[in-house]
Amino acid sequence: MSRNGSQYQDLSQLRTPSNDGPTVLTVASGKGGVGKTHLSVNVAVCLADMGYRVLVVDGDLGLANVNVLLGINPGYHAGHLLDGTQPFDKVVDEIEENLHILPAGSAMVQMAELDMASQVRLLERLDLYRRPYDFVLIDASAGIGANVRLALAIAHQTIVVMNPEMTSLTDAYALVKVAFRSGCKGPFQVVVNRVRLAEQAREMHTCLSSAAGALLGLELEYAGYVYLDSVVERAMREQKPFVRVYPRAPASRCITTLAHRLVALNSGRKESRSTGGR
Numbered sequence: 001m002s003r004n005g006s007q008y009q010d011l012s013q014l015r016t017p018s019n020d021g022p023t024v025l026t027v028a029s030g031k032g033g034v035g036k037t038h039l040s041v042n043v044a045v046c047l048a049d050m051g052y053r054v055l056v057v058d059g060d061l062g063l064a065n066v067n068v069l070l071g072i073n074p075g076y077h078a079g080h081l082l083d084g085t086q087p088f089d090k091v092v093d094e095i096e097e098n099l100h101i102l103p104a105g106s107a108m109v110q111m112a113e114l115d116m117a118s119q120v121r122l123l124e125r126l127d128l129y130r131r132p133y134d135f136v137l138i139d140a141s142a143g144i145g146a147n148v149r150l151a152l153a154i155a156h157q158t159i160v161v162m163n164p165e166m167t168s169l170t171d172a173y174a175l176v177k178v179a180f181r182s183g184c185k186g187p188f189q190v191v192v193n194r195v196r197l198a199e200q201a202r203e204m205h206t207c208l209s210s211a212a213g214a215l216l217g218l219e220l221e222y223a224g225y226v227y228l229d230s231v232v233e234r235a236m237r238e239q240k241p242f243v244r245v246y247p248r249a250p251a252s253r254c255i256t257t258l259a260h261r262l263v264a265l266n267s268g269r270k271e272s273r274s275t276g277g278r
């Protein structure tokens with residue numbers, strides 16, 4: 001694939017129809033601060049604990065959230081892959097046996113502003129569909145810019161994260177609309193983070209889904225919720241995933257449930273593989 005990014009009218013052409021290779025899940029929200037990075041990292045830890053091989057791609061090029069959250073200071077990052085100075089295996093960091101991350105690199109302002117052709121080149125070098133993982137989680141950056149649209153286009157499934165607030169609802173709708181117009185027709189899984197009651201999550205999903213159904217003709221699935229929980233901040237200060245240090249906390253239980261649900265949702269793809277989770 002050596003096409004120029006500008007040639008892609010419909011970004012969904014970038015997605016491989018193949019059932020082999022990893023299931024690519026993009027975690028997006030339309031705005032920052034709703035919990036995408038915590039959700040991506042903690043779901044990844046749960047999937048790794050279940051025996052799946054997982055790669056987390058820090059899509060927040062320029063901010064390097066994922067490694068900050070895990071307390072690691074990687075030697076290389078996506079920029080080295082893009083300019084060809086390091087191969088994939090050197091750039092990827094092994095956190096645990098089954099859990100790898102692809103760091104974004106901190107303060108790389110230029111990475112946040114990659115043009116489409118560079119993004120497509122980075123995608124080619126990532127070669128995600130041919131790497132030996134069961135799941136690739138892309139922690140997308142905030143907003144609905146070109147890099148987010150690309151991350152959505154290459155995903156087998158999009159996880160839309162929102163909070164129980166009206167502003168979050170409109171941001172999530174804007175994201176779904178942009179994704180849809182870029183050729184990404186889902187499936188979309190909605191997760192409501194920072195809820196005090198499970199019913200709040202159902203209500204938020206219903207609001208978003210009704211709007212998407214009426215205005216775009218899109219169905220949005222309900223994937224679950226994560227409780228507002230003080231262990232999230234506490235674990236962040238310790239620079240450890242909360243599911244690891246506080247596995248019995250309400251937020252951790254929600255994440256575990258979500259990870260199992262994502263496995264079940266993608267079991268069709270997994271079953272057809274020769275190297276599924278153990």
Ligand SMILES: Nc1ncnc2c1ncn2[C@@H]1O[C@H](COP(=O)(O)OP(=O)(O)O)[C@@H](O)[C@H]1O
Nearest residue numbers: 032033034035036037038194227228229232233
């Ligand atoms: N379930 C939760 N309970 C309490 N605080 C949370 C929860 N999820 C996220 N947070 C807090 O929200 C903030 C943003 O989370 P983050 O994952 O960085 O968001 P994003 O990646 O969407 O920008 C962080 O300060 C984090 O500690």
Ligand SMILES: [Mg+2]
Nearest residue numbers: 036037060065
């Ligand atoms: Mg983030």
